[in-house]
Amino acid sequence: QQQVKQSPxxxxxxxxxxxxxxxxxxxxxxxxxxxxQQFPGKGPALLIAIRPDVSEKKEGRFTISFNKSAKQFxxxxxxxxxxxxxxxxxxxxxxxxxxxxxxxxxxxxLVKP
Amino acid sequence: xxxxxxxxxxxxxxxxxxxxxxxxxxxxxxxLFWYQQALxxxxxxxxxxxxEAQLDKSGLPSDRFFAERxxxxxxxxxxxxxxxxxxxxxxxxxxxxxxxxxAFFGQGTRLTVV
Numbered sequence: 129q130q131q132v133k134q135s136p137x138x139x140x141x142x143x144x145x146x147x148x149x150x151x152x153x154x155x156x157x158x159x160x161x162x163x164x165q166q167f168p169g170k171g172p173a174l175l176i177a178i179r180p181d182v183s184e185k186k187e188g189r190f191t192i193s194f195n196k197s198a199k200q201f202x203x204x205x206x207x208x209x210x211x212x213x214x215x216x217x218x219x220x221x222x223x224x225x226x227x228x229x230x231x232x233x234x235x236x237x238l239v240k241p
Numbered sequence: 242x243x244x245x246x247x248x249x250x251x252x253x254x255x256x257x258x259x260x261x262x263x264x265x266x267x268x269x270x271x272x273l274f275w276y277q278q279a280l281x282x283x284x285x286x287x288x289x290x291x292x293e294a295q296l297d298k299s300g301l302p303s304d305r306f307f308a309e310r311x312x313x314x315x316x317x318x319x320x321x322x323x324x325x326x327x328x329x330x331x332x333x334x335x336x337x338x339x340x341x342x343x344a345f346f347g348q349g350t351r352l353t354v355v
Contacts, residue, residue, distance in 0.1 A: 134283075162343040171245070171332055171346035172284065217283050226297050227336060228274060229344060231283030 131155050134218050134232025142240050147205040149235045151218035154199065158220035160227070163192065163203050166215045166234075175216075176203070208239045243267075245347035247333050253353045254323045262318045262350045264333030272336040273316050274344060275308055279329045287331075290316060323354045 134151045141147045153161075160179055164172035178185045178192045178201065185192045191204040205212055218232040246265040254260050266273050271292050276284035277300075286300040292313035301308070305323075310316040320327055330351050334344040 160343070164346075169348070171334075171348045174343045174345065177343050219283075226289045226291070227272065227344070228286045228289050228297060228300075229276075229284070229334075230286070234281075234283050 131230045132218060132220050132232040134235060136235060137233065138236040138238070140238045140240060141208045143208060143210060145208050145239075147203075147208050147212070147237050147239070149203045149216055149218070149237075150200065151202065151232050152198075152200045153220050153230075155220070155222070155230075156199070157222045157224065158230075159223055160221045161192070161194065161201050162219050162221075162229070163190075164217045164219060164231075166217065172217060205237070208237075210239045210241050213237060213239045245333055245335050245345055247331075247347035247350050249350060250348065251351050251353075253355060256324060256354055257322050258354075259319065259321045260323055260352065262320075262331050262352070264316045264318070264347060266314065266316070266333070266335030267337070267345060270335035270337050270345075271313070272338075272344075273310060274334045274336070275316070275318050276332040276334065276346075277302075277329045278332055278349070284332055287318070320352075323352075325354050328352055328354045 162177035163175045165175045166172045189206045194201045219229040273290045275287040278284040289297040290310040305321045307319045330349040332349045334346045336344040
């Protein structure tokens with residue numbers, strides 16, 4: 129059972145544009161929602177995270193929007209740059225379950241110069 | 242060290258061979274996780290330690306997979322009698338105490354079973 133569904137699978141955006149990645153979850157016990165960025169041959173790197181008591185969090189060019197009632201959250205990358213080209217994973221975890229992460233399937237983002 | 246360190250970076254094993262993958266977490270991180278990442282997919286949880294205690298091993302795919310963290314720092318993931326479907330990147334992550342931060346991942350070990 130895929131508990132975190134991520135879309136789209138891939139995304140092409142022009143430099144300076146906005147990249148938007150969406151995730152939906154099923155388990156209402158999840159209490160932490162991070163996004164990870166992964167470059168080829170590297171491990172996932174924590175980008176930004178949000179907890180369900182907040183509807184939006186912004187760090188630099190990256191913003192998470194969170195809709196608790198719809199069980200959805202999204203990542204917006206503003207002013208996308210070629211260096212942002214990577215695979216992005218949403219994830220969710222639950223403290224009571226040991227904070228193990230359940231990942232979405234990933235979105236491959238390509239930013240064209 | 243500055244980050245989570247995993248070794249070896251790459252491992253080629255013949256089918257049926259046993260392998261051992263090492264993870265050295267960030268100093269002071271009591272929580273340690275192992276994940277398996279198949280090509281083109283998101284990481285999937287294997288097992289979790291808090292200090293030396295293995296609190297959750299629900300993600301281990303078979304009894305050929307075994308993990309340990311005897312002194313609460315370095316961890317080893319062992320796969321016995323490797324099979325082709327075990328080919329994947331094995332990621333280790335550690336997490337600091339408290340609930341304000343996420344997990345930090347190593348670069349992974351790419352295992353290829355031939």
